[in-house]
Amino acid sequence: METSVVIRVTYAMVAILGLLQARPAMAEPLSRYVTVNGVRLNYLDWGGKGPPLVMIHGLGDSPHVFDDLAPFLRGRFHVYAYARRGHGHSDVPEGPYDLATLTEDLTQLIDSLGIRQTNLLGWSMGGNEITRFAGLHPERVSKLVYLEAGYDFSDPAFLKSFVATIAAAGPDSLQLRSLDTFRSWCRSAVFGRETPWTPGLEAYLRDITRVGTDGGVQTVPGDRVFGALLESDASSHRDYASVRAPALFLYASSFFPRDPDGPEVNRRVQAFERQADAFREAQVRRVRREVRHATIVRIPGTTHMSIGVRRPDALAKRIREFLLAAR
Numbered sequence: 016m017e018t019s020v021v022i023r024v025t026y027a028m029v030a031i032l033g034l035l036q037a038r039p040a041m042a043e044p045l046s047r048y049v050t051v052n053g054v055r056l057n058y059l060d061w062g063g064k065g066p067p068l069v070m071i072h073g074l075g076d077s078p079h080v081f082d083d084l085a086p087f088l089r090g091r092f093h094v095y096a097y098a099r100r101g102h103g104h105s106d107v108p109e110g111p112y113d114l115a116t117l118t119e120d121l122t123q124l125i126d127s128l129g130i131r132q133t134n135l136l137g138w139s140m141g142g143n144e145i146t147r148f149a150g151l152h153p154e155r156v157s158k159l160v161y162l163e164a165g166y167d168f169s170d171p172a173f174l175k176s177f178v179a180t181i182a183a184a185g186p187d188s189l190q191l192r193s194l195d196t197f198r199s200w201c202r203s204a205v206f207g208r209e210t211p212w213t214p215g216l217e218a219y220l221r222d223i224t225r226v227g228t229d230g231g232v233q234t235v236p237g238d239r240v241f242g243a244l245l246e247s248d249a250s251s252h253r254d255y256a257s258v259r260a261p262a263l264f265l266y267a268s269s270f271f272p273r274d275p276d277g278p279e280v281n282r283r284v285q286a287f288e289r290q291a292d293a294f295r296e297a298q299v300r301r302v303r304r305e306v307r308h309a310t311i312v313r314i315p316g317t318t319h320m321s322i323g324v325r326r327p328d329a330l331a332k333r334i335r336e337f338l339l340a341a342r
Contacts, residue, residue: 044085044096046104051123052116054106058097058124063089066157067130068338070096071121073139073164074244075236077103077222080138082215083324087331091339092134097124101240103222112243114251118147125155134338136160138323140168140244143251150257158261158338163319165264165311166298168248173294177270178245180287184271184280191232197224204280207272210321255305263310263337264302265330266295267317310337 044059059078068088072080078096085094098105100120101112121144125133134157137145142164149156168174190200198220202212210216225233236244270291271284302309312333314322323330 044082049124049127051127052120054100054108054120056097056100056106056120056124057104058095059085061085061089061094063091063093065091065093067128067133068092068094068136069121069125069128069130069133070094070136071138071141071144072096072099072102073141074248075102075223075234075241076138077219077235079103079215079219079222080323082218083213083327084331087328088334091335095128098222101236101244103235107236107240110243112240112247114143114147114247117247118144118151121145121148122152131155132157134158134160136162136334137164138162139164139166139319140248142166143168143248143253146253146255146258147251149260150254153257153259156260158342159258159263160334160337161262161264163265163267163322165266165302166294167253167301169250169252170294171249173290174245174249176287176290180271180283183283184274184277186234191234193230194220194224194226194232197232204272204274204277206321206324207318209272210325213324216324255302258306259308261308261310261337261342262306263312263334264299264306265322265333266299266311266313267319267322268313268315269317270319272318272321 044061046057046059048055048057050056057078059081070078070081070085072078078098081094081096085096088094099117101107132155135145135148137143137160139162142161145159145161145164149159168177184204186197186200186204190196198212198217201216201220202208202210206216223235225235227233269288271288274281274284299311302311314330317325
């Protein structure tokens, strides 16, 4: 082999090894169960060194949505995430699903883990629980992170438009006919085609679905629970004034990705996004007025669902810097 070729190969190997060494250990989280507030909840434990960080997913999601982010945080925090009642592999009770109940689930989960004080991260609807918990138990909260969660979804006009857009952009019977077709829909309509499909997103996909004997897919939660949680969202007005802990608000640039395969869906989505832009700016102004110690950061080129998975290393760096800064 010529010397120049050997040199190029050597440099390539060094570069690859450097990239591998820069990445955190990608060990799978431990999946555990705990009974709290009358329901059995599934939670994930990534372990880690440092103070606890408990993360809460959004409506219709799963704790596996944090699979790509958590490994970048476990070097400085002990990281947990759990499946809210009705989600993933947690119990699906008849009810209730109101904010007081969901917050009590969180409170008892933290108690069961032996955590006295913690950092909390809420994604989307998860902002409801962390806001209420911080107001009820200020002494138990170190800092808060609102990951695309700085929205008060109790605004009736916005919520109605948001739900209508979700319905229009949701999967149809053809997209639900198999796990493969549903995965393809998720890549396009949920996370966007620019987002790499990782083992973490595959675990997420399998956590939010149940595959029937015919190969067809049913999503979790089902319609009944999803409706109950939407009602909870509609009645959960944010009491930001009760939040004493420092809070980081991370905002994406849009709610939905463009759908290149569906021009009519794309038209509906873009019409919604124009309304959403004004809503987002109003929410940012409200956060600045009402949250005593708020840091607001915008993450360009991301959507409501891709913000936590497209560049998890960069996102984790922002979160670490905020959580570790002197209070």
